[in-house]
Amino acid sequence: MSAKHNILWSTLALSVALISQNSSAAAVAASASPFPTNAPAEKTIGQLEQVFTFHDAMPTGVTVTETGRIFVNFPQWGDDVAFTVGEIRDGKVVAYPDASFNKADPKDPAKGLISVQSVVxxxxxxxxxxxxxxxxxxxxxxxxxxxxxxxxxxDKVVKTLVFPANVILPSTYVNDMRFDFRTGKEGTVYVTDSSVSGPGAIIVMDIASGKATRRLSGAKSTSVDPTFVPVVEGQAALVSKGPDGKPKTLGVASDGIALSPDGKTLYFSPLSSRHLFAVPTALLRDAKVSEAQLSAAVKDLGEKGASDGLEADANGAVYAGDYEHNGIRKRLADGSWQTIVHDPRVLWPDTLSVGPDGYLYFTANQLQRQAGFHDGKDLREKPYSLLRVKIDAAPAPTR
Incomplete structure (x- = not known):
């Protein structure tokens, strides 16, 4: 057979193969059906209950009092915030303690609320x-x-503590707090500085005097993990364009905080990290303990997932949001972790609070879908949710 005939036969064979392949593909496409609803899929964990839905501004913090009252807050992050602190009453949110106190006083920043990040x-x-x-x-x-x-x-304001200038840097963003009334004349409060542009820290304040100190300022444990890139809903999250036009991941320092039921251990975590840290509170309060000694005393308890909020219960368990996996995790006394909530509706679990009814309450506010992370397009879908899950545990005592 001549070379010309070989080429013709090869071309014919290729054409037949392509026709056969296309016919097979067409046959498969014709026989395909919508994906069955009963196909194997990821399983949810935990019995979620929806306590409240928010149809206006995005909430961050929530707290449940010893009598079951529920308070929430709305920081000034760009939404139309009618009031920055509210109480859920009779199926709606009302300004707390009243509407007038939720307005900043231009003459005195210490009077009136400006932008509240946490309620406890x-x-x-x-x-x-x-x-x-x-x-x-x-x-x-x-x-x-x-x-x-x-x-x-x-429902009246009984105390105002303005943070002294020595603990508030131009980059400071006070985020969350825990109280211990077993130390100091009127107690001690621990506050996280979750700066996005400067050093993170734990601020320790004496409630009676208002004196405060910055501890672990800029330490590895309170700082952004430089290798951390969050992945939420299958995509790199908290990403916006930097000054040079290139993608930049938002780095948030020490954020979540929890206090052990005996008040002896403070747990904390940068938002931009997957690690949980712990430090003895006695060392935090002791001015004679140097920063080097304090940093050396911090324990890295390993990975827990990426968290916004933390909380502890009366049994010594620590709870952590897991915003990369739409869940809540629980650290047991032996140091092991278990997932108590995993549900696609838990879109960015933010603040956690243990109620007197044995439930863990938390907000899910779609923080990662904000316009700043999506070229100005707001991808959040209202309503935002206040959820809860039964944990059969009481809040960690503060006294």
């Missing part, structure tokens, strides 16, 4: 409001970053 019931008849005085993560307004205590019996 102290187990002693008060709810505390943590005012960053830093809308949209701007530099805190001088004299505005503060702790405000409201008496739950009268």
């Amino acid at each position: 019931a102290d187990g002693q008849g008060r709810v505390w409001l943590l005012d960053t005085a830093a809308p949209n993560f701007a530099a805190p307004k001088a004299g505005g970053a503060k702790l405000v205590a409201v008496d739950l019996a009268t």
Whole structure:
């Protein structure tokens, strides 16, 4: 057979093969059907209950008091925030302690609320409001970053503690807090500085005097993990364009915080990390302990997943959100972890709070879908949720 005939036969064979292949593909396509609803799929964990839905501004913090009252807060992050602290009453959220106190005083930043990031019931008849005085993560307004205590019996402000200038840097963003009334004349409060542009830290404040110190400022345990890139909903998250136009992942320092039931151990974690850290509170409070000694005393308890909020219960268990996996995890006394919630509806679990009813309450606010991380397009879908799951444990005592 000539070379010309060989080429013709090869071309014919290839054509027949292609026709056969296309016919097979067409046959498969014609016989395909919609994906069956009963096909194997990822399983959920935990029996979720929806406590409340938010149809306006995005919430971050939640706290449940010893009598079951529920408070939430809405930081000034760009949403239309009618009030920065509210109480859920009779199926709606109302300004707390009232509408007028939820307005900043232009003449005195210490009076009136500017932008509250966290609310915490102290187990002693008060709810505390943590005012960053830093809308949209701007530099805190001088004299505005503060702790405000409201008496739950009268719904009146009974104490205001303005953070002293020595602990508030231009980059500071006070985030979450835990109380211990077993130390100090009126107790001690531990606050995380979750800066996005400067050093993270644990701020330790004496409630009676208002004196405060920055501890572990810029330490590895309170800092952003430089190798950390969060992945949420299958995509790199918290990514925006940097000044040079290139993608940049938002780095958030020490964020979640929890106190052991005996008050002796403080747990904390940067938001931009998957590690849980612990430090003896006695060393945090001791001015004679150097920063080097304190850093050496910090224990890295290993990976727990990437968390926003942390919480502890009366049995010594520590709970951590896992925003990369739409879940909540629990650290047992032996140091092991178990997942107690895994559900696609848990879109960015933020703050955690143990209620007196044996439930763990938490907000799910789709933080990763904000417009700043998606070229100005807001991908959040209202409503945001307040959820809870039964844990059969009481809140960690504060006294």
